Structures are given as structure tokens and as C-alpha cells.
Amino acid sequence: MLENTIKESVGMIREKAGENGKVIVLVSGGVDSMVTAALLLKALPADNIYAIYVDHGFMRKNESDFVYSHLKKLGFKNENLLKIDAGDKFIEAVAGIIDPEEKRRIIGGLFIEVVREAADGFNLDYDGTFIAQGTLKPDLLESANPDLGKDESERIKTHHNDVDIVRKARAKGLIIETNYNWYKDDVRKVARILGIDEAVASRQPFPGPGLAVRIMGEVTREKLALIREADAIVREELDALEKENKPDQYFAVLTDSLSVGINNGIRKYSPVIAVRAVATDDYMTCGYAMLPHEVLNRISSRITSEVEGVSRVVYDITNKPPATIEWE
Secondary structure (H helix, E strand, O other): OHHHHHHHHHHHHHHHHOOOOOEEEEEOOOHHHHHHHHHHHHHOOHHHEEEEEEEOOOOOOOHHHHHHHHHHHHOOOHHHEEEEEOHHHHHHHOOOOOOHHHHHHHHHHHHHHHHHHHHHHOOOOHHHOEEEOOOOHHHHHHOOOHHHOOOHHHOOOOOHHHOHHHHHHHHOOOEEOOOOOOOHHHHHHHHHHOOOOHHHHOOOOOOOOHHHHOEOOOOOHHHHHHHHHHHHHHHHHHHOOOHHHOOOEEEEEEEEEEEEEEEOOEEEEEEEEEEEEEEOOOOOOEEEOOOOHHHHHHHHHHHHHHOOOOOEEEEOOOOEOOOOOOOO
């Protein structure tokens, strides 16, 4: 069945973009956008597809190197592949912002502005060029997209790929979304059918605003450095579990709580790290993963000993609903 939907997606791209249409694909390195990029390469001449990867400064540890290398593996040549380091611009834009919806709106809007500027480097007119992105059905459902019969009262959170500027471009017919009717488990299956590396196909989901929405409250460089290290430990420990014991999504959150602790005999009043791990099929609902205590103990011990400034780790045991998977 998925083979048929792949053919339909390829046909949709050809029909929408036309034989000589040029397409900018926005890639994050996650399985969603990588599948979109792979489908574009099947549908159109490679010279007509321009991949733009924006490092907004909120990426996970070693993320950019991973993304760039796998885009090259996918088949993009240097002249059609652009990596933008815009960390300073994004960090400055969210300085002092605490509200999570405001963070998402700012990052989503600025992302499009950065891409618009980057299109000039390819001698492309952003406003007249097709933009492809790896939007999933849950992204639109949670953003209360009106195309799905939703109104603002039903919005759970704003997704970066469904901010106002994207909706306007979509209304003009300039947005290509190959994964529009798929859930996360569908996209992983499609990735494997397309022969995308398993390292990409099985990647942990990562929100468009990145670590900015895994830091409660204001985002700073110091907090980003701390959460990167804590998150890397969580992923390293849970990546090592056998497939049948591995949660579907897991990550660390830097809470806005402070807790008294002791490091090397000295009293500390330091941030609390929360660990989130869930089991789910469609990412619309989930149950918290019942991890073995020895695994949780190992994660806690490593974070408190290896991440400077953290002396307490807690585990989130909330299902979705009532909670969302992400904390913001």
C-alpha cells in the first residue's frame, strides 16, 4: 500500500512542479524532510532541486555534521546544497522570550526569512519557487490547520511548518508536502522502502524549533550547552537498548526549576533535568515508557556526574493525553 502512495507522491510532485520546475526543499536531517528530499530526487532532475539546511543554533550535539553528510549520501551535489549557520540570529531573536508559543512563532517566521535570503544565493525567486517540506498530518492537526476543518480553539501548539507565512504560500499553491497524509510510523516505512540509511529512518523525532522548546523559559547559550550534553547522554543510553525494549521517542528537558544538591561536598542550587521517553504508534497519543530502574539510574548518574551544574534528574511518567510529548 505504501508503495502506491509513494508513486502518488512522485506523480503529485511532477504535476505540481512541472517538467522544468525548480524546488527548494527545507531539510532538518530528520526522517520527515529526508523522505521529502528523496521523493523529489525520484520525481525531478537533481539539478532542479535545491536543499537548504538551516542550523538555527538549537540543534542537538553533532547534529549539523550528521545532516550534511546524509544529504550528500542522498545524492545532493555541492552546488545544490546549502548549509546556513544562523545560530546567532535565532538566539538573539528569542532572547528574553518565555512563552513557548511565542518561541515557536518567532523561530518559524525567522526560519522562512533566512531561507528567503538563502534563495538569492541560488539565484532563485523565493516567492515564485516551489518550497517542499516534510509536514506530517499530526503537524497540521496540532497546529489547528483550517484545511483540516480545525479552528484556533483546537490548536495544541504551533508547528514551524504551519506558521502564517507558510499558510499563505500554501494557499498560493507554492508548498509541496509529500508526507501530508502520513504519520511518523508511515514515514519511517517509506524511508526504508526508498533505501534511506537506517541511521536516518530510525532517528529520534526532533521539533522544528529544536532545543529552544526543550528549555523551559528563556533560551541562553549556557542553557543550550547544558541541555545538549544531557540529551546526548539520554540518547546514547537508550539507543543502546535492544529494539524490543527501546522507547519510540526519548530526550532530555531542561526545566525552569532549581533544586538543592551536593557536588564534591559543596551545596549547589542548580537546574533540574527531566527525562522523557514514550511508547507510541502514531505520535498523536502515547504512554510513558516503563524503563528499567537500572537504566534510569545509569542515565541519572551520568548526567549528574558528566554535565556540570546539574545535581538532580527526574523522570516524566505522564501519558499523552493529558500531556503532549514535548514539554513546550
